[in-house]
Amino acid sequence: MSQKKFRPPRGFRDFPPEVMLVRKRVLDTIERVFQKYGFLPLETPIVEYWETLAGKYGDEAETHLIWRFQDPHSGEWYALRYDLTVPLARFVATNPVPLPFKRYHIGRVFRHERPGRGRFREFWQADADIVGSPLPEADAECVELTIDAFKTLGFRDFTLLLNDRRLLTGIFEEELRLGRLGRETVLAIFRAIDKLDKIGETGVRGELKKLGLSEAVIEKIMKIIGIRGDPDSVLSELSSKFGHNEKVKVAVEHLTGLLDCVRSDFRGHIRLDLALVRGLDYYTGPIWEVVLERVGLGSLAGGGRYDDLIRLYGGPDLPATGTSLGVERIIEAGAELGLWSFKRKSTARAYVIAISDTVRDYAREVVRLLRDSGVPAEYDLMRRKWRAQVEHAKKIGVEWLVFVGEKEKTTRTVTLHNTKTGEHFDRVDLTRAIELIRKQ
Amino acid sequence: MSQKKFRPPRGFRDFPPEVMLVRKRVLDTIERVFQKYGFLPLETPIVEYWETLAGKYGDEAETHLIWRFQDPHSGEWYALRYDLTVPLARFVATNPVPLPFKRYHIGRVFRHERPGRGRFREFWQADADIVGSPLPEADAECVELTIDAFKTLGFRDFTLLLNDRRLLTGIFEEELRLGRLGRETVLAIFRAIDKLDKIGETGVRGELKKLGLSEAVIEKIMKIIGIRGDPDSVLSELSSKFGHNEKVKVAVEHLTGLLDCVRSDFRGHIRLDLALVRGLDYYTGPIWEVVLERVGLGSLAGGGRYDDLIRLYGGPDLPATGTSLGVERIIEAGAELGLWSFKRKSTARAYVIAISDTVRDYAREVVRLLRDSGVPAEYDLMRRKWRAQVEHAKKIGVEWLVFVGEKEKTTRTVTLHNTKTGEHFDRVDLTRAIELIRKQ
Numbered sequence: 001m002s003q004k005k006f007r008p009p010r011g012f013r014d015f016p017p018e019v020m021l022v023r024k025r026v027l028d029t030i031e032r033v034f035q036k037y038g039f040l041p042l043e044t045p046i047v048e049y050w051e052t053l054a055g056k057y058g059d060e061a062e063t064h065l066i067w068r069f070q071d072p073h074s075g076e077w078y079a080l081r082y083d084l085t086v087p088l089a090r091f092v093a094t095n096p097v098p099l100p101f102k103r104y105h106i107g108r109v110f111r112h113e114r115p116g117r118g119r120f121r122e123f124w125q126a127d128a129d130i131v132g133s134p135l136p137e138a139d140a141e142c143v144e145l146t147i148d149a150f151k152t153l154g155f156r157d158f159t160l161l162l163n164d165r166r167l168l169t170g171i172f173e174e175e176l177r178l179g180r181l182g183r184e185t186v187l188a189i190f191r192a193i194d195k196l197d198k199i200g201e202t203g204v205r206g207e208l209k210k211l212g213l214s215e216a217v218i219e220k221i222m223k224i225i226g227i228r229g230d231p232d233s234v235l236s237e238l239s240s241k242f243g244h245n246e247k248v249k250v251a252v253e254h255l256t257g258l259l260d261c262v263r264s265d266f267r268g269h270i271r272l273d274l275a276l277v278r279g280l281d282y283y284t285g286p287i288w289e290v291v292l293e294r295v296g297l298g299s300l301a302g303g304g305r306y307d308d309l310i311r312l313y314g315g316p317d318l319p320a321t322g323t324s325l326g327v328e329r330i331i332e333a334g335a336e337l338g339l340w341s342f343k344r345k346s347t348a349r350a351y352v353i354a355i356s357d358t359v360r361d362y363a364r365e366v367v368r369l370l371r372d373s374g375v376p377a378e379y380d381l382m383r384r385k386w387r388a389q390v391e392h393a394k395k396i397g398v399e400w401l402v403f404v405g406e407k408e409k410t411t412r413t414v415t416l417h418n419t420k421t422g423e424h425f426d427r428v429d430l431t432r433a434i435e436l437i438r439k440q
Numbered sequence: 441m442s443q444k445k446f447r448p449p450r451g452f453r454d455f456p457p458e459v460m461l462v463r464k465r466v467l468d469t470i471e472r473v474f475q476k477y478g479f480l481p482l483e484t485p486i487v488e489y490w491e492t493l494a495g496k497y498g499d500e501a502e503t504h505l506i507w508r509f510q511d512p513h514s515g516e517w518y519a520l521r522y523d524l525t526v527p528l529a530r531f532v533a534t535n536p537v538p539l540p541f542k543r544y545h546i547g548r549v550f551r552h553e554r555p556g557r558g559r560f561r562e563f564w565q566a567d568a569d570i571v572g573s574p575l576p577e578a579d580a581e582c583v584e585l586t587i588d589a590f591k592t593l594g595f596r597d598f599t600l601l602l603n604d605r606r607l608l609t610g611i612f613e614e615e616l617r618l619g620r621l622g623r624e625t626v627l628a629i630f631r632a633i634d635k636l637d638k639i640g641e642t643g644v645r646g647e648l649k650k651l652g653l654s655e656a657v658i659e660k661i662m663k664i665i666g667i668r669g670d671p672d673s674v675l676s677e678l679s680s681k682f683g684h685n686e687k688v689k690v691a692v693e694h695l696t697g698l699l700d701c702v703r704s705d706f707r708g709h710i711r712l713d714l715a716l717v718r719g720l721d722y723y724t725g726p727i728w729e730v731v732l733e734r735v736g737l738g739s740l741a742g743g744g745r746y747d748d749l750i751r752l753y754g755g756p757d758l759p760a761t762g763t764s765l766g767v768e769r770i771i772e773a774g775a776e777l778g779l780w781s782f783k784r785k786s787t788a789r790a791y792v793i794a795i796s797d798t799v800r801d802y803a804r805e806v807v808r809l810l811r812d813s814g815v816p817a818e819y820d821l822m823r824r825k826w827r828a829q830v831e832h833a834k835k836i837g838v839e840w841l842v843f844v845g846e847k848e849k850t851t852r853t854v855t856l857h858n859t860k861t862g863e864h865f866d867r868v869d870l871t872r873a874i875e876l877i878r879k880q
Binding site (some may be wrong): 006007008009012013014015016017020021023024035036037038039040041042043044045046047048049064067068069070071072073076078080087090091093094095097098099100102103108110112121122130132133135137138141261263313314345346347348364368371374376377378380381382383392395396 | 446447448449452453454455456457460461463464475476477478479480481482483484485486487488489504507508509510511512513516518520527530531533534535537538539540542543548550552561562570572573575577578581701703753754785786787788804808811814816817818820821822823832835836
């Protein structure tokens with residue numbers, strides 16, 4: 001028997017309980033925020049027809065990154081889902097939904113990456129999208145929800161970088177004096193700029209040069225994408241300089257509308273950044289990303305408007321916008337910042353210890369009372385001596401030890417010991433014991 | 441573009457919001473029960489090496505039912521997970537865990553079934569297992585938790601059928617007078633009996649005949665598997681008749697210990713049934729299934745002891761027992777019994793309606809106050825007229841309509857209307873409004 005059988009496949013992970021307890025807390029928090037904004041859950045299969053994913057994500061995904069496979073029985077080609085946006089587009093293209101359709105989806109997606117530090121073949125995303133509204137209100141709802149999620153998770157020094165692809169395209173048209181730029185050229189420039197984080201300014205200049213752009217043009221591009229700052233002042237400056245360009249005008253109006261709709265106490269987190277372009281080709285309007293200055297993990301969330309995607313599935317011409325939280329990076333960043341730790345090893349709050357074999361029935365009765373009162377509780381399933389029971393309870397990190405011996409059984413009481421605070425209560429009656437344990 | 445692109449693959453399903461809201465409620469309830477008993481979450485990948493699953497589930501799974509596939513890039517063979525038990529066995533075989541290790545896992549599994557009514561290629565299971573204890577206490581914990589889950593979900597007339605494979609084997613040894621039965625013969629008889637639900641008594645007789653058993657022996661088998669009833673009386677009868685047989689003796693003792701540990705108010709749901717054998721080969725002791733008399737859906741949950749499985753992964757010789765809830769059948773049965781309905785279309789409890797464009801900013805402010813107070817709330821993202829806003833809010837089934845007009849804006853009040861009760865409150869101040877909405 002090969003050693004392989006003992007491991008998850010390369011690039012895949014088992015999540016042991018102490019990790020899962022944190023992951024669940026994070027995902028539950030995100031889900032509560034999504035629901036607070038009235039988003040509705042949608043679930044789609046892990047497996048899609050290959051044809052559903054083909055031609056949606058660009059060359060690299062198509063040739064390498066999508067997990068595609070052929071069913072050996074039927075010969076049919078399938079693929080594991082690559083993100084949560086394309087399944088949404090497929091769903092709304094064929095199912096009548098009341099508009100706007102606000103859906104959230106928290107689940108795993110798959111990439112055929114070369115496994116390595118921080119690169120996994122299976123990871124979680126948490127998406128919230130609004131289908132049906134072309135208005136800045138909808139983008140604002142997604143931006144506000146994104147900021148709310150980070151605040152609720154406990155992050156403080158984070159920034160939501162905001163941009164609009166039309167803004168960038170319009171300024172290019174005005175500044176680069178290359179005539180009307182074709183969509184392909186613009187997308188190629190975007191792809192070069194998108195690598196800024198990875199390859200730095202010099203790298204981006206090199207990439208732009210490969211596109212055949214002159215030094216003067218490259219200089220201007222670098223200057224343009226250096227524009228960043230407080231959204232209101234940057235927008236008013238761009239408006240007075242390039243407002244005569246139709247694309248700039250539309251983008252400035254849309255972003256201004258968006259910012260007007262975001263609650264004022266959240267606006268301090270937003271910065272306009274013309275270097276933000278986002279990797280995917282399908283964005284058509286505002287785009288955003290969340291970064292943490294103190295943690296060098298790249299973006300923790302991102303999103304934007306994609307008004308043309310649903311039509312690709314033969315659906316109606318439905319505008320859409322949405323945000324996607326990068327669960328893996330959020331969990332990593334939060335751990336680094338001390339927002340959560342992986343120390344908790346138990347869901348139980350109480351462990352009932354039988355001092356002798358003759359009180360095991362009473363121990364069971366106490367466990368049931370605790371559980372019936374909503375207190376997750378455990379007792380010994382190994383017929384261990386009481387000292388070993390205490391040891392196990394401490395090992396799994398249960399807060400309250402609940403001792404029962406002959407005296408406790410006769411008087412229908414328990415003796416309580418709190419492993420964290422050191423509090424101790426001798427032979428308190430059951431009702432009082434449950435109160436004490438529930439209180440904290 | 442082929443029509444295929446618009447659909448999930450055959451045998452796979454999209455779950456729209458009204459279905460997801462029910463599924464989430466059911467899964468959350470089950471998870472809370474699991475946690476109440478101190479079980480811990482474990483997550484494993486969707487994808488496993490094919491070698492991990494091979495040779496674990498029997499011939500039919502091996503040749504057809506496991507979704508296996510070859511990575512076109514690496515040539516490596518993988519498989520989609522088939523159940524949640526084998527990943528658990530793989531995990532504990534290689535990761536040191538404190539014993540007993542009580543883990544739960546709620547997630548999707550895959551079967552390469554021919555798609556059809558009620559047969560899916562992707563479906564959900566909810567498992568709770570205890571690794572490390574050979575004692576009846578551990579089986580009792582799983583049985584009690586199973587009954588608790590059904591009660592908490594709202595089921596009333598359900599029965600947990602209980603048996604022990606050693607009981608059946610021992611009685612066969614005594615009654616069939618075939619000498620000491622080989623494991624293979626016994627497993628073949630079990631597989632025939634397991635089809636009772638599907639092919640009926642006549643069918644089972646036919647299957648047994650194919651095994652080369654005489655009419656007299658078949659007659660005895662049918663009589664033995666006809667034994668069922670109150671556990672205590674059946675066990676005491678079997679004990680006095682066959683107690684000299686070592687297997688029967690051990691099984692009766694184990695089942696008696698198990699029943700002693702189950703809380704008395706749950707015992708009425710348990711019935712001993714010698715016709716229960718369970719499909720999988722790996723069970724070694726007590727086995728159980730939950731059936732609903734009124735709904736013809738087969739078993740809704742099942743489990744048992746499997747003391748040899750973990751050793752198969754080269755792990756230590758760890759006894760284990762566990763229970764698996766069939767999420768799909770539970771949801772179907774609950775819907776049939778009226779425990780839940782798929783009518784709810786929203787997570788929002790309030791919809792703020794702007795009577796005119798000039799109060800949209802105030803509407804947004806009210807929405808924020810509601811959300812900050814923990815009330816999921818929505819407002820118009822389409823700049824619709826107020827009547828269309830009301831229509832949309834009713835379509836998605838929001839309970840509270842919160843009207844804001846010029847007067848409300850000036851006085852910082854709202855006008856409330858409850859779409860379910862018909863209650864109406866004119867211009868109440870915001871604090872009072874939030875109280876009224878939260879109350880219900």
